[in-house]
Amino acid sequence: MRIDIITVLPELLKSPFEASILKRAIDKKLVEVHFHNLREYTSNNYKQVDDYQFGGGAGMVMMIEPIDLCISKLTSQRDYDEIIYMTPDGETLNQQTSNSLSLLKNIIILCGHYKGVDQRVRDAFITKEISIGDYVLSGGELGAAVLCDTIIRLLPGVLNDETSALTDSFQDGLLAPPVYTRPAEYKGMKVPDILLSGNFGKIEEWREQKAHERTQQLRPDLLE
Structure with a gap:
């Protein structure tokens, strides 16, 4: 399985994958996890990934262009079964969802920030939206780590006793x-x-x- 995570804070995400069961799964080549810094896909000198809302209102919105460039690059290299957006208003994560996702080959996880992403991102690219609970985090990175943990531990060979997860x-x-x-x-x-x-x-x-x-x-x- 391959998981590509798109984020503006890759350093926040990496530590859970450098210890315990997740690290063991990566070392055993049971899963690949790749982090993509969205700021590397910006076209401005300030590496800006957000801007003010049209129509006014508090909070910034993640821009469509860098997300489009990143997702388009990834999808040009391989087929993805799901492109997931971590968002408070998504479908609440449960065990059945994790079971289903663990059977897939390639997934992208997009971490939201600020007031979220331009709606056109959700309309054009996202195939599944997931929330880890009815509360708001500073960004989608922690939610993405939770989602990855629930998926990866189900992969054959990750747990010493595979019946444990069942x-x-x-x-x-x-x-x-x-x-x-x-x-x-x-x-x-x-x-x-x-x-x-x-x-x-x-x-x-x-x-x-x-x-x-x-x-x-x-x-x-x-x-x-």
């Missing part, structure tokens, strides 16, 4: 059940006996029951 919260529409590890007893707090029984059929039944109970208590909206 039992995460939301994969089956439920929250994950509680989990425990050694010691079996700590300061009077005991691990449930069923988990120590070795009866894996009963253990799975217990986990499913607890997943439903936890979802009902914490996220009943998922059961509607």
Whole structure:
């Protein structure tokens, strides 16, 4: 898989990809992640990527020309399955979206800034718009890092145990059940006996029951 990220702050984005699971995936060549500084596609001496809104109003708007030049260069080199724009008014990211995106070969992620991008960018180039929640960030970079993490961890070979991702919260529409590890007893707090029984059929039944109970208590909206 190849992910191309268009941003005005590549230095803000790089650190998550230089550690942990994301770095391991890149080192194992399971994914390529490339950063493209939008200021390198400007035609003015000031490397300006934003301008005032037509019609007035507070806040600057990202200009269409540098975005067009960057996306056009990338799409001339390969076919892309999705061109994603990170924006607060996009579709809220969920596990099913990440599952679908993890099956693709090439994607572009455009990070918004200021008051957003010229609407013509969204009309002409963007195929999918994603939000990571109902709040506003200073830019799309942190959202793009979150999106990439949710996708990359699903790629075959990234996790040491590939079945781990399949039992995460939301994969089956439920929250994950509680989990425990050694010691079996700590300061009077005991691990449930069923988990120590070795009866894996009963253990799975217990986990499913607890997943439903936890979802009902914490996220009943998922059961509607």
